[in-house]
Amino acid sequence: MPDLATSFAGIRSPNPFWLASGPPANCGDQVMRAFDAGWGGAVWKTLGEPIVNVSSRYSSVDWAGQRMMGLNNIELITDRPLETNLREIAEVKKRYPKHAVIASLMVESKREAWHEIVKRAEGAGADGLELNFGCPHGMSERGMGAAVGQVPEYTYMITEWVREVARTPVLVKLTPNITDIRTVARAARRGGADALSAINTINSITGIDLDTLTPRPDVGRASSHGGYCGPAVKPIALHLVEQIASDAEVGLPISGIGGIAGWREAAEFMLLGCGTVQVCTAVMHHGYRIVEDMIDGLENWMAEKGFQTIEDFRGLSIAKITDWKHLDLNYKIVARIHDDLCIGCDLCYIACWDGAHQCIHREGYAKPEAAEAASRASIAVTPIARLDALATAGAGKTPPERIPRVDEAECVGCNLCWLVCPVPGCITMDRIETGRAPQSWEQRVAGGRG
Amino acid sequence: MTQVLAPDHQHEERFADLHPPLDGTSALAEASRCLYCYDAPCTAACPTHIDVPRFIKKIFSGNLRGSALTILDANVLGLSCSRVCPVDVLCEGACVLHRYNQKPIEIGRLQRHALDRFYEKPDPQWSVIRAPARTARVACVGGGPASLACAAELRRHGFPVVVFDNRPLPGGLNTYGVAQYKLRPVDSLREVDLVRSLGVEFRQAEVGGELSLEQLEAEFALIFLGMGLGAMHRLGIPGEQLRGVIDALSFIERYKTNADFRPGRCVVVIGGGNTAIDAANAALRLGAEEVHVYYRRSEREMPAFKAEFERSKREGVRFHWMRQPVEILGADGHAVSVKFVETCLGAADAAGRRSIVPVEDSFYYEACDLLIPAIGQSRLTELLETSRAISLEGGMVAVDRPTGRTSNPLYYAGGDCVNGGREVVDAVADGKRAALAMAARLEEKLNA
Numbered sequence: 001m002p003d004l005a006t007s008f009a010g011i012r013s014p015n016p017f018w019l020a021s022g023p024p025a026n027c028g029d030q031v032m033r034a035f036d037a038g039w040g041g042a043v044w045k046t047l048g049e050p051i052v053n054v055s056s057r058y059s060s061v062d063w064a065g066q067r068m069m070g071l072n073n074i075e076l077i078t079d080r081p082l083e084t085n086l087r088e089i090a091e092v093k094k095r096y097p098k099h100a101v102i103a104s105l106m107v108e109s110k111r112e113a114w115h116e117i118v119k120r121a122e123g124a125g126a127d128g129l130e131l132n133f134g135c136p137h138g139m140s141e142r143g144m145g146a147a148v149g150q151v152p153e154y155t156y157m158i159t160e161w162v163r164e165v166a167r168t169p170v171l172v173k174l175t176p177n178i179t180d181i182r183t184v185a186r187a188a189r190r191g192g193a194d195a196l197s198a199i200n201t202i203n204s205i206t207g208i209d210l211d212t213l214t215p216r217p218d219v220g221r222a223s224s225h226g227g228y229c230g231p232a233v234k235p236i237a238l239h240l241v242e243q244i245a246s247d248a249e250v251g252l253p254i255s256g257i258g259g260i261a262g263w264r265e266a267a268e269f270m271l272l273g274c275g276t277v278q279v280c281t282a283v284m285h286h287g288y289r290i291v292e293d294m295i296d297g298l299e300n301w302m303a304e305k306g307f308q309t310i311e312d313f314r315g316l317s318i319a320k321i322t323d324w325k326h327l328d329l330n331y332k333i334v335a336r337i338h339d340d341l342c343i344g345c346d347l348c349y350i351a352c353w354d355g356a357h358q359c360i361h362r363e364g365y366a367k368p369e370a371a372e373a374a375s376r377a378s379i380a381v382t383p384i385a386r387l388d389a390l391a392t393a394g395a396g397k398t399p400p401e402r403i404p405r406v407d408e409a410e411c412v413g414c415n416l417c418w419l420v421c422p423v424p425g426c427i428t429m430d431r432i433e434t435g436r437a438p439q440s441w442e443q444r445v446a447g448g449r450g
Numbered sequence: 451m452t453q454v455l456a457p458d459h460q461h462e463e464r465f466a467d468l469h470p471p472l473d474g475t476s477a478l479a480e481a482s483r484c485l486y487c488y489d490a491p492c493t494a495a496c497p498t499h500i501d502v503p504r505f506i507k508k509i510f511s512g513n514l515r516g517s518a519l520t521i522l523d524a525n526v527l528g529l530s531c532s533r534v535c536p537v538d539v540l541c542e543g544a545c546v547l548h549r550y551n552q553k554p555i556e557i558g559r560l561q562r563h564a565l566d567r568f569y570e571k572p573d574p575q576w577s578v579i580r581a582p583a584r585t586a587r588v589a590c591v592g593g594g595p596a597s598l599a600c601a602a603e604l605r606r607h608g609f610p611v612v613v614f615d616n617r618p619l620p621g622g623l624n625t626y627g628v629a630q631y632k633l634r635p636v637d638s639l640r641e642v643d644l645v646r647s648l649g650v651e652f653r654q655a656e657v658g659g660e661l662s663l664e665q666l667e668a669e670f671a672l673i674f675l676g677m678g679l680g681a682m683h684r685l686g687i688p689g690e691q692l693r694g695v696i697d698a699l700s701f702i703e704r705y706k707t708n709a710d711f712r713p714g715r716c717v718v719v720i721g722g723g724n725t726a727i728d729a730a731n732a733a734l735r736l737g738a739e740e741v742h743v744y745y746r747r748s749e750r751e752m753p754a755f756k757a758e759f760e761r762s763k764r765e766g767v768r769f770h771w772m773r774q775p776v777e778i779l780g781a782d783g784h785a786v787s788v789k790f791v792e793t794c795l796g797a798a799d800a801a802g803r804r805s806i807v808p809v810e811d812s813f814y815y816e817a818c819d820l821l822i823p824a825i826g827q828s829r830l831t832e833l834l835e836t837s838r839a840i841s842l843e844g845g846m847v848a849v850d851r852p853t854g855r856t857s858n859p860l861y862y863a864g865g866d867c868v869n870g871g872r873e874v875v876d877a878v879a880d881g882k883r884a885a886l887a888m889a890a891r892l893e894e895k896l897n898a
Binding site for chain 2: 064065343344345346347349350368371372375376378379380381382383384396397398399402422423
């Protein structure tokens, strides 16, 4: 059986699944219940000078009948007294010595303030510190959070202050709300960070109530931009993680964050170099219990792939991401529709015509509109046994005229038809031998044929 | 008669919706399952070609008015169709999800969802005619689905239309002949009101009786025949005149218009079609203890839709195959039992339909309090042919299918009198096609 035990920048935990700093890690009772459910670690909701929150703090984007494809929040750091949080951290560490408890920190940009909070968090028994330089709303208006993380010099300065007194590993949590995340990651490295957490939430306005015309969340007929997270942000997070993971000047362990809801996403972040992953939205949606399948599913996948530890596969996909100019221009695939699986929805057909390259056709029709017009002009009647010889032959099978054909000579292999097809395996993108040696754009330009 | 068309509470309970409405959340969840097929098979399978994926998408986007208008544009009787259509052999039968090992989209119930919302409050904007007003007038004979659809479409093209119906209330079989648990008269009449709101005029008159077709020809540029079929076939056996013998359509009309009507303890229905099943189910719901359906062929030959048959069995109706009534016996002028003979199937005719051969000495008797023959409606008389030169074919009006045009250029026709008795949606499609052809013809005349 694979072993999920993790050592991340010197912080040990029974598995790589940590609660991200947020509402699920707000108090000791929650964190202990999470550990009982199977979580390997928790990044405590950010400690600092207690604040006052607004009521009405979250809003979401629903998609295709599913709730919370993306979640937005305008909640600030902890609103509990620092002493209470520290007492509970100590209590949790006493009861769960093998689990990782990381203290997320955010105080005003003064050296003494940072020294003070670092000492107190470590005094309570925290296994590590995560510097919250990413929170994009509210705190940033007070010169904290993203206001620090968006300026490499500030990131460098505060990381260095923390490093001056810290005895435990220091993680810097990065904001995605910046043009090039690598500049801040490098600054954190120079300041002495032991690891990075990425990403924090993305600036967002989730939507507007079309009755009141007020954006959500509605705080007494006004709103404020918030931080976006949940499944929707995963692709953005993966890209930013890959950028820092592949940057030679950064070279730090990464704790991946952003849209992780199950073992699949966790594996993806790890394949791009993450040593641990952090989860918040999925727990807010379904509770701590989701960790069971994260562990189970990851173990099963690892066993199937022959990976014993996370180190066996961590970062394996990084080398597979390259600049576009290195991709092989002579690699050729075409779409093939497998008639036996086609259900005749013709979504590939209209997608190719309206959204791609007009190379999927229906027998007898020059254009999609002609096929539609023919259907509308047809005379259909209710089949009635008494009046009709019922045409039962071929019932249940897709009528051949509804199965589209790919003009392979015209197909550019864009994948769109395969993406829209609802039936797995019905459309495959098959490799075509062009007989030409691989050649990238860079090579082609160098050969003077750009 | 008319006031009882709004039945009492008990009646409502007894004839609770066959397919209850979806609530908003279920409708959204169901709508989200629709793949939004291109040139969708459900749309092609619908005789009126309602753009199904489009109206479902609009439900999902929260545009319920747009959804209802999409349906009504194609089928002004979309509400009754959503309730009475045999969807499993039409739109839902064509749904591609069958081939994806999934349940088809519940198109009928989604359609009802959109239209129930539309009918909740008046939408005067819908009734505004955008076409220029025309002068050529059209008469529609019969007030059922074919004429209603025809009249609505012609009004939308600006033509004045009068619908002639011999009953106190328009709507035809939608009002009087559809099983109560599928469609209540009040719902049929809401659709009539919608058609009326377009400016269609309704007159109660017996065309061919007090009002002759010649008179209509004098007053109207074109005439649409949508009068349906004739009275129900009689069994043609002794005892048919007894009290306690009532044909299926009359039975359905009676219970729909009289909430106090009771069928007695034991009911016998003769026939194997959908109307026989509607009558049998209704008899059970009205309190009959036993309801027996007798059909002279076997289950295999039964013309009723499979879904209707299966549902009826679940309701408790008992079916008997290969039995033919030969005599109805009475006491004090009231039917008390039926004499049956067993049958077997003989040689097949040219159409492949096998003949019925009585089995010798196989007579037996079944007691009954009510006997309901449900063996189809009679065809039209030769009168149309001889007096107005409108060709008939097998007792039905012969038409050019795409236009509904008859052999007499003044007349168009559609619905049961043309198709021999299909569904509401077929009648609507016929009426709409004829209306479009008539409008084109009248516009042509105008421009000539």
